[in-house]
Structure formats: C-alpha cells, structure tokens
Amino acid sequence: MAQIVLKDVGITINGTELSDRSNSVEVNYEIESVEVTAFGGNRSFVGGLQNNTCTVELMQDFAAANVEATIFPLVGTQTTLTFEPVKSAGAPSTTNPTYTITGAYLASHTPISGGVGEVGMTSLTFTGGTLVKTVA
Amino acid sequence: MTTYKVLSDRFALGEIGKTVDSDALAGCNIAALVEAGHLAEVSAKSKSVTSEQDK
Numbered sequence: 379m380a381q382i383v384l385k386d387v388g389i390t391i392n393g394t395e396l397s398d399r400s401n402s403v404e405v406n407y408e409i410e411s412v413e414v415t416a417f418g419g420n421r422s423f424v425g426g427l428q429n430n431t432c433t434v435e436l437m438q439d440f441a442a443a444n445v446e447a448t449i450f451p452l453v454g455t456q457t458t459l460t461f462e463p464v465k466s467a468g469a470p471s472t473t474n475p476t477y478t479i480t481g482a483y484l485a486s487h488t489p490i491s492g493g494v495g496e497v498g499m500t501s502l503t504f505t506g507g508t509l510v511k512t513v514a
Numbered sequence: 515m516t517t518y519k520v521l522s523d524r525f526a527l528g529e530i531g532k533t534v535d536s537d538a539l540a541g542c543n544i545a546a547l548v549e550a551g552h553l554a555e556v557s558a559k560s561k562s563v564t565s566e567q568d569k
Contacts (some may be wrong), residue, residue: 392542394526394541394552443524443550450549451543456543457541457543458542
C-alpha cells in the first residue's frame with residue numbers, strides 16, 4: 379500500500395458535494411476511556427462512549443445552492459456526512475474506504491471569516507453521530 | 515412519501531432535474547436542502563374522486 383497524497387478527497391455534507399470548495403478536512407473518532415481501576419491493581423480502562431469529530435475548511439461561496447446556502451440552515455441540526463480519500467476512485471474499496479457519519483451535529487457556522495486580501499473561509503466542526511466505514 | 519425535484523448540480527444523491535423521494539434522503543436534513551435551493555418539493559397531483567350518486 380502506497381502513501382497517499384490528498385488531492386481529490388470527496389466531501390459531501392447533507393448530500394451536497396462540496397469537495398471543490400474545501401482545502402482541508404479531518405475525520406476523527408474516539409472512544410472515551412472509562413477508568414475501572416480497583417484497589418490492588420494498576421490503572422485500568424475500558425471503552426466508553428464514542429464521539430466523532432469532523433472538521434472541514436471551506437472556501438466561502440455565497441452563490442445560489444453553494445457553500446453558505448448549504449451550511450446556513452444546518453446550524454443546530456443533525457445531518458449526514460460522507461468522506462472518501464479519492465473521490466474519483468468510484469465505489470468504496472479497502473484502499474479507498476468511505477466514512478459516513480449520520481446524525482452529525484453542527485453547532486456553529488462563521489459565514490464571514492478572514493483578513494484583508496485573504497480568501498474568505500468558513501471552518502465547520504461536526505460532532506457526534508454514528509460512524510460507518512464502507513469498503514465495498 | 516414525499517418527492518423532491520433536484521435543482522442543484524451539487525446535490526450528490528440525484529441528478530439535476532430528476533426526482534428523489536424522502537426514503538432516499540434518509541439521514542439528510544431535507545428542510546435545509548430545500549432552503550438551500552438543492553431540492554424542491556413536488557406537489558402531489560390530486561386525484562379526482564367521483565362519487566356515485568343515486569339517480
């Protein structure tokens with residue numbers, strides 16, 4: 379398996395393809411460590427609740443049915459996200475798995491962000507939901 | 515089941531001009547998709563109901 383350079387990551391937010399407006403993405407999941415250490419032993423942990431966090435950087439676009447129009451009504455709601463390392467690879471496979479998060483919650487959106495002379499960006503952080511990895 | 519027409523080429527679950535039903539949109543925030551201009555609800559055609567009348 380070769381290293382991968384991210385050039386063509388597929389990103390859909392609420393069923394909307396926004397890959398060509400993004401330049402950074404991070405999909406993270408973690409399972410909380412719950413301590414069950416008892417007297418007489420070393421520290422011991424078991425898995426607790428899972429949390430998923432997805433951060434997507436988008437270049438803002440106020441055109442119809444584009445970035446801002448898509449994101450604005452999602453704040454305070456849950457939706458579905460999909461991510462794949464190589465969008466053009468087609469169907470999911472072991473070397474190009476698709477990660478789907480249903481019930482991902484978006485708490486906030488910054489429609490206008492950036493300095494003078496910079497590209498207007500918006501950074502989205504989705505949390506929670508259920509993560510499924512698809513390889514076929 | 516509600517049917518929606520795809521209005522946007524950014525919508526990944528159906529081609530522009532086609533229709534999708536609410537089952538295919540499971541997990542999506544449909545209200546947000548409509549508000550964003552990606553989908554429009556297709557009005558159901560009302561069926562004409564003819565009642566038999568006693569003559």
